[in-house]
Amino acid sequence: MKPRSPFFAAIPPLIASFLLGGCASPAPRVEAPAATAEPAPPTRPIEYDGADIGDLLVAETAAQRQALDLTLDYYAPVAERTGDPRVLGQATQLAAYLGHFEQARALSSQWLRHSPQDPDALRLAALADIQLGDGDAAAAHVDQLVAHHGTEALVPLVAEAQNLDQQGNRELLHALSSLADHYPEHAPLWYARALERREQGDLEGAMEATDKTLKLNPDHDEALLLKAQLWHDMGQQKRAQRHLRKIVKKAPEQRRYRLAYIRVLLADGEHERAEEQLEILAAQDPDDLDLQYSLALMALESGAAEVAQERLQALLDQGYRPDEVRMQLAQAAEQQGVPSQAIDLYMQVQGPQTLPARVQAVRLMYERGQTAKGHALMTSLLQQHPAHTSLLYVTEAEIRTDTGDVPGAMALLDEAVGEQPDDPDLLYARAMTATLLKDWDQATGDLRKVLALRPDNTDALNALGYTWADLGINLDQAHDMIRQALEQEPDHPAILDSMGWVLFRLGRPQQALDYLQRAYAQYPDAEVAAHLGEVLWNLGQRNKARTVWRDALANDPESELLHDTLQRLGVSL
Secondary structure: OOOOOOOOOOOOOOOOOOOOOOOOOOOOOOOOOOOOOOOOOOOOOOOOOHHHHHHHHHHHHHHHOOOHHHHHHHHHHHHHHHOOHHHHHHHHHHHHHOOOHHHHHHHHHHHHHHOOOOHHHHHHHHHHHHHOOOHHHHHHHHHHHHHHHOHHHHHHHHHHHHHOOHHHHHHHHHHHHOOOOOOOOOHHHHHHHHHHHHHOOOHHHHHHHHHHHHHHOOOOHHHHHHHHHHHHHOOOHHHHHHHHHHHHHHOOOOHHHHHHHHHHHHHOOOHHHHHHHHHHHHHHOOOOHHHHHHHHHHHHHOOOHHHHHHHHHHHHHOOOOHHHHHHHHHHHHHHOOOHHHHHHHHHHOOHHHHHHHHHHHHHHHHHOOOHHHHHHHHHHHHHHOHHHHHHHHHHHHHHHHHOOOHHHHHHHHHHHHHHOOOOHHHHHHHHHHHHHOOOHHHHHHHHHHHHHHOOOOHHHHHHHHHHHHHHOOOHHHHHHHHHHHHHHOOOOHHHHHHHHHHHHHOOOHHHHHHHHHHHHHHOOOHHHHHHHHHHHHHOOOHHHHHHHHHHHHHHOOOOHHHHHHHHHHOOOO
8 A cells, every 4th residue: 555645634633631639728839949948947957157157149140130059059068067857848849840859869868867747858858759760669758748747748649640750659659659559538639549450450459449449439520520430441431421420410510520421422422522521611601712613623624614713713813823723714615615615715824823824825725726826835835934845835735636637746746856955854755656647667666765865754654665566566575665664663554555465475375364364444435445455256155246346436446456356356246
């Protein structure tokens, strides 16, 4: 299979990370200590000599000028010499803020010798341990924190999870989870265990810990939401929906519950029910423009372009995300069959979306037959965005191909390769265009050059191997190239299809069948169907072959390859 190159593809955002919580309100991240802060008075007299006072004055001056490393250089020695908990606290907090975790751990240890139950000292010691990968020491400090101050003292520590990397989060979860058996009546610790179990892939264990959390605290928001996520992870979508529907009914004003319910409905493809819930949410908070925007996008996605346009225009009138809204309004205009309006909107977009918007305008101009105008705009974009030269040439060539002007696409790519003869992307695009013109010498020549420039280029290995397999030439070399591509991307449907096709050409249809079935399961398009059907036909499984071909023709009745295959084999469906 010849791979299809995406351009300006949108990547959907990944939603929903459940942070440690269930407490009243999160604490801010570790802050640099304020130079003017007035700490609590010391429990014993601290004696400062003149040098100490001078160092503290330098530290304060440096802090006021935001020279924080210099501040720490002067604070830390005074803290260590005097043992003053106030200065130790400032120095420890600053070391943690600056990411100097070895120093933060040493300072917090000295701080704890003077103030062994200080919650901030215990918290910062635990964080330093976590950042240094010492989970056992972190657990010991968290244990002391809970023992002396209860689980409420975990609130700042829990909030700090937002500032840790993945390993740090894992260590913090482990430190908290390990205390659940020691403090079995503390819901946040069972919640931490639930998160740790989920991180480890133990969904049953995570559900058990979540249930214990909710038994101790039935209103633990995070645990209620995690339970729904766990049902979903287990493939129990309906149970996840029922659980969320129940808690939404119990607390209809709780925004987070309804949002989680909406996300699950969307993930399960139940767009109408999700839209109903969004409408309720928007009615509860009519000033929330983000919700109004979500409703507009859902209307657009469902094909209700007029409704979407009305909502988007209202948002634009309020100055809400003007460039994003114009992009969506342009799509609504396209849905309504008003390309001139869509072009005008795309041309008004500014900011980061400018280039994608102008490219969409070029596409519409070509589709309307305004090729000179579209080419002129693309030429202007090339001049304005030289860093995207290759992408813009390839994109315009694809637009010409999609609008039926394959020779025009080839001429454009000839011009581009003439300007940049060693650009692999341009050479690859020209090779793919040459295959549409059945110019095999040009195609194979360009693909060979791509591989000379980038020997491990998966697309070129697959494309050249597939081209030779389709032509029935150089089959051993073709097999070797496709094998190399498959080693790099073992589950890519295009490469699986190519491997199946070259094996069939090599006279190994039974082996070919496995690859083609895997490719078709992932990507049931006409090209894979043509190949799979032919192999099934060759193996005598003719009813299965007819079923595959019928299904493919139902989805793509104009497929030239399918019709050619049926005609060549003398098959009538």
